[in-house]
Amino acid sequence: MNDVTGMPQTAVVIGGGSDIALATLRSLAKRRLRRVVLLGRHEEVLNGAAAQLRSAGIEDVSIAIYDVNDVGRAAEIVEKTVEILGTVDLVFVAAGFLGDAKLEVIDPEIVSRTISTNFTGPAAVMTAFAHRLAVQGYGRFVVLSSVAGVRVRKSNFVYGSAKAGLDGFAQGLDDALVGTGLSVMIVRPGFVHSKMTFGLKAAPMAVTPEAVGQAIVRGLETGASVVWAPSSLFWVFAVLVHLPRRLWRLIPG
Amino acid sequence: MTVGKLEIFVGWGRNNGTGAKHLKPRNTKEVASLVERSPRCIARGLGRAYGDAAQCAGGAVIDCTGLGEILEFDVGTGVIRVEAGCSLDELSRYSVARGWFVPVTPGTAFVTIGGAVAADVHGKNHHREGSIARYVEEICLVTQGGPRTIGPNRDPDLFWATCGGMGLTGVITEVSLQLMPIATSSISVDTDRARDLDSCMEMLASGDENYRYSVAWVDARTRGRGLGRSIVTRGDHAKVGDLVSTQRNIPLSYNPVQRVRVPFTPPVSMVNALTLPVFNALWYHKAPKHRLREIQSMNAYFYPLDMLGDWNRLYGPKGFTQYQMVVPFGEEHVVRYTIERLQEAGCPSALGVLKRFGEGGPSPLSFPMPGWTLALDIPLGSAELAIALDDCDRHVANAGGRVYLAKDGRLRPELMREMYPRLDEFIEICHRTDPQGIFVSDLSRRIGLTPAPPTHRKRMNP
Numbered sequence: 001m002n003d004v005t006g007m008p009q010t011a012v013v014i015g016g017g018s019d020i021a022l023a024t025l026r027s028l029a030k031r032r033l034r035r036v037v038l039l040g041r042h043e044e045v046l047n048g049a050a051a052q053l054r055s056a057g058i059e060d061v062s063i064a065i066y067d068v069n070d071v072g073r074a075a076e077i078v079e080k081t082v083e084i085l086g087t088v089d090l091v092f093v094a095a096g097f098l099g100d101a102k103l104e105v106i107d108p109e110i111v112s113r114t115i116s117t118n119f120t121g122p123a124a125v126m127t128a129f130a131h132r133l134a135v136q137g138y139g140r141f142v143v144l145s146s147v148a149g150v151r152v153r154k155s156n157f158v159y160g161s162a163k164a165g166l167d168g169f170a171q172g173l174d175d176a177l178v179g180t181g182l183s184v185m186i187v188r189p190g191f192v193h194s195k196m197t198f199g200l201k202a203a204p205m206a207v208t209p210e211a212v213g214q215a216i217v218r219g220l221e222t223g224a225s226v227v228w229a230p231s232s233l234f235w236v237f238a239v240l241v242h243l244p245r246r247l248w249r250l251i252p253g
Numbered sequence: 254m255t256v257g258k259l260e261i262f263v264g265w266g267r268n269n270g271t272g273a274k275h276l277k278p279r280n281t282k283e284v285a286s287l288v289e290r291s292p293r294c295i296a297r298g299l300g301r302a303y304g305d306a307a308q309c310a311g312g313a314v315i316d317c318t319g320l321g322e323i324l325e326f327d328v329g330t331g332v333i334r335v336e337a338g339c340s341l342d343e344l345s346r347y348s349v350a351r352g353w354f355v356p357v358t359p360g361t362a363f364v365t366i367g368g369a370v371a372a373d374v375h376g377k378n379h380h381r382e383g384s385i386a387r388y389v390e391e392i393c394l395v396t397q398g399g400p401r402t403i404g405p406n407r408d409p410d411l412f413w414a415t416c417g418g419m420g421l422t423g424v425i426t427e428v429s430l431q432l433m434p435i436a437t438s439s440i441s442v443d444t445d446r447a448r449d450l451d452s453c454m455e456m457l458a459s460g461d462e463n464y465r466y467s468v469a470w471v472d473a474r475t476r477g478r479g480l481g482r483s484i485v486t487r488g489d490h491a492k493v494g495d496l497v498s499t500q501r502n503i504p505l506s507y508n509p510v511q512r513v514r515v516p517f518t519p520p521v522s523m524v525n526a527l528t529l530p531v532f533n534a535l536w537y538h539k540a541p542k543h544r545l546r547e548i549q550s551m552n553a554y555f556y557p558l559d560m561l562g563d564w565n566r567l568y569g570p571k572g573f574t575q576y577q578m579v580v581p582f583g584e585e586h587v588v589r590y591t592i593e594r595l596q597e598a599g600c601p602s603a604l605g606v607l608k609r610f611g612e613g614g615p616s617p618l619s620f621p622m623p624g625w626t627l628a629l630d631i632p633l634g635s636a637e638l639a640i641a642l643d644d645c646d647r648h649v650a651n652a653g654g655r656v657y658l659a660k661d662g663r664l665r666p667e668l669m670r671e672m673y674p675r676l677d678e679f680i681e682i683c684h685r686t687d688p689q690g691i692f693v694s695d696l697s698r699r700i701g702l703t704p705a706p707p708t709h710r711k712r713m714n715p
Contacts, residue, residue: 004269005662136310137273138271
């Protein structure tokens, strides 16, 4: 069960290898989190993540192979998760894939794959969880969106547009869930030093997965519906969204 | 019998609601048939538990407010038999005029008698007269096997587990209660101002035994020298001779009216860092330094907040919680620590309530024990609150104290057994009367008050 300070006891992670998700769960382990299911594509990645969580104090960690693009299995994986956890307090949606956005490199296949991994796949499995958790009577979603989706940029517009889609979906889902006991918290990190961005040049105001994790825990505690990490990005983007396109497209990186 | 659809239930703190089927039976027989058909359920009264005690996510909430009849009353002995959904307000409106009052009352009259027994509530007379379970003669309890009559001499294990058992032994549908004789519906109140926490505690410790009722309202916000400055109000039921002449003809009139309601939930909490200092200063300085034998209505003395309907809305959309703990005598420093820790966390607490408890009862999950109890209402939504309260829990548990389950929404489950050493005994009794574990609440699942459901857990094959 979640408590009045927003702290969950059980959680499932979609994209179980995510650095941000793991950092968050390690923080939550110090509070009430005791049982976790990690879903992802690669067994060895999940095993490594599970070991990390166990050493953070969560003894009960299970893993299951699930490719977020495999929409046909969404309902099945939700049932499996519920069977293991009993009740699901927190659904952490962290699946994502940065991909390339240079016009010379991308092809229909890459674009389709990037959008599906970042948007349609997560949206589909969130829908399956929403249906199941409505029966349970409560539950919280945490969805990793990105500032890349707040205003889509030339340098990562495929990823960015998919995150924009996911962000919109999450907002709409949250509104649709009013009165069911379920809710959605959207997380919009800036540049995060993680596996996903390894080797890339850091953007201004870059943060660590731990910092994003702490912002997420804080968001759960304060009952936030949107979390920016770092929080100052809220003000930065309040300005940037109004920048004329001619200027916006000149922003490098 | 009305069977509704999934509905969101929240506690009085208006936070962390969960969806459940809303069932509203009108008599014991209907309760029994609903219990028989529900795989998981919990009874609910007027929803005054602050946390998740009367919620049952994904199951059924059995709303007992449809069982509101007064069944029998012996005006000679003062024993009343009522249906469990009858509120203390309704009960008093009936009994006070006849010269009898509930022997124990919490700070609101808007609780049902069933809820009061299930939480084993205490009042301002606990230091002398104990909690409500002491005055219960009989309970009709709908268990998994149907309705049963229990009492201190009739299935005592189940009876005591039911008092303070948070509804986890079954649904209380009827209660027989020994009322207390009164001569008037007024209270003769002595008021004293204490300039800080130490002098307040000293005042309570030295003078309490002279009064039936005793409580201190503590300013939990002021720091430094004035930390814990308080208004101590103590009294007893007035005698007819204490009343002014116009009231002597109608000494037992009792007709409290709710003048104002909070009409809507404001977008932010009205209890905040701006309003609190002003309110607390006004409240402290308005009280007399020392005043004897002031005649107050019972309503004004026992239920000051009841005059403002839906006051919990003042805390805004994020709601609030109440932290109520008790620590044994000799551990007074934990009271100070709790106030200071919450100040340090920047969590503005409105008025706190401080009181000395007397002997505890025989119930395995009953809250009161001899010592000091402190209750603080705290707005939710601060990121510092969760850890601050965890720290307080640790100190309370180390001191041999505990927190009150009827107020709780966030206790660390690992501390439950430490705070309530007789938990296993309680779980054992629940398991005996309810082997399938159908009586379950969000509270019981969150902190493990009932046996864990049979697990058919298998590891997933990756």
